[in-house]
Amino acid sequence: MVTSVSGTAAEHAAELSIPPEVQSELKHALPRVAADAVQAIIVEVPSYAEARDYLVGNIESAVQVALGSFLTMAARSDDPSSPLGPARQASYALGKGEARSGRSMDALLSAYRIGARVSWRELSAVAVRAGMSAPLLAQFAELVFAYIDELSAASVAGHADELATAERSQERLLERLALDLVRGASEEVSARRAERANWALPKTITVLLVPDDRLHQARALVDPRTLVLGEDLPDLASREDFVALLVPDLRMPARRRLLRSLRDYGGVLGPSRPWLQTASSYRRALRAARLLAAENSTSGAAYDTDAHLAELVLSADAEALADLRTRALKPLDDLTPAAREKLVETLRLWLLFGGRREAVAAGLFVHPQTVRYRMGQLRELFGDDLDDPLKVLDLVLALGVPTGEIPAP
Structure with a gap:
């Protein structure tokens, strides 16, 4: 959340005394200035060239709020604690909206620069025609650009917070999907969960159990689509330090490479199974983990369940x-x-x-x-x-x- 606090812009406003007649002219010019700023953004920022409706409906509204709050702050120059809450909040929401739209902050920061340039050019022209002196105009320029800096910082914060929230939400969806798969949930439930998580179901899944302190290294060795289940692993009380990785479409050459790469990291690699039978791969890997725990194995080599089938059969009971x-x-x-x-x-x-x-x-x-x-x-x-x-x-x-x-x- 963005809070209403006094910052650099408010400090500049405290040093500024705009005559009432200039304030009136500036306020009258606001709608035109906002429209011109949006039009310049549409023309100069490629990312917004095909988003006219979005710009008119969102950015123009934000520009008008920003300019309105700016003039309110400038008019109350005798009160350095003038609240910037509405403008900051609108800028913060704008940053969140950009993140939800899948755009980076580059386009929005470009829009801020263009909007600041257009706004300053037109507002300064109005101020000069209304009789603002040169020294006061210089102070006015400092206020404009300090204000824009604060609003752009609020948008950056909103963008980052939205990405972090979306990332956490995506991680939770993927964790729930992984848990459904190792528990053997129905095809309907798993497919629906995968769709919600925007995770394309593979042909096969291979479960890899690794010590949790080796998770970072192990993730670098497998497909980026690999699901990770690090907490509340079903039936894994005997090896609470293990993390499960659900590796999609691990074919034999890649399996051999993975085992070679894991030789210093340990871990247990289950069999490859059709994705709907992920629970089978998990149970096999879990049984091997229990066998290693019973033997107090301290070997750092990875345990390939496919290479120890007889041992696993004999140790099943x-x-x-x-x-x-x-x-x-x-x-x-x-x-x-x-x-x-x-x-x-x-x-x-x-x-x-x-x-x-x-x-x-x-x-x-x-x-x-x-x-x-x-x-x-x-x-x-x-x-x-x-x-x-x-x-x-x-x-x-x-x-x-x-x-x-x-x-x-």
Whole structure:
């Protein structure tokens, strides 16, 4: 808001004493001066060349208010606190209107300069004809241009405030849209929200979770249309420091580049999904974030969910995985912890390498004969289960994640 306060123009007015007959002539000339100023603006400012109705309806009105307030202030030169509220308020509203119309302040400041020039030329001519002295005319000029400076400053403030308000409103609309998408709102609701936010719906959306202190760097790496959801992320209690970015149309080459760029920033990248299935990408990324939190991962590298699908599947139900491991490895219960650990790791690699002894030995850094010996022990303990496809499936799932990487239930 613009408040009515005394400024430079009022101080100049306090030093000015305009004779009543000059004041009368100036007041009589105001409508013509305002019309001439607007006509000059139409001719000289290209941005307003096709906005005649706007100029006549808004700027001419503002010019008349400004000139009227100016003469009122000049006439009350014995009162330096003459209020400039109406003129300032009109100039402030003019700046807000320019911002809403999508125009920059350049055009309006040009209009102020042209209006000041035309107004001064005509008002000074009237003042001279009415008998104003040269010294008084010089003071009058100072008052005119100090007054114009104050009004243009009020317009700049109005323009900036309107842009800030519009930006905040747009940010709120986009945040609500992002929240609808990660919550899985209906197509009708999401499309309507996107239209209100003037956000063109993409074909796909990929959710990226990054630490909030890395948001600035991450935003520079993604499409400018990316939506950001930084507060009240659904179901993210375990990682409150994360911010969600909804990246539109992230194709494979760009995905690989993004992962390389994020290697020092951390974060979790979900799968790309049709925009209406954004919630699916969010849930996948969230599940990975929880897995990293359970493992107390301190790695700065980005976690690509597409590259860890098996790990995410196996960790989806930590209790079920723990129960499966307990049941599948029951034949090893009577061994010492050291012996059990050696046989578990040998069996895991044996299953993963398809029984290739040399590969298992290389993975364990032991001699192939050691592998042969351990597998003999395992066959004694498990018997025919190692040849039963269903039992082998249980063992593969149970041992798919190394023991120390199973998240706590």
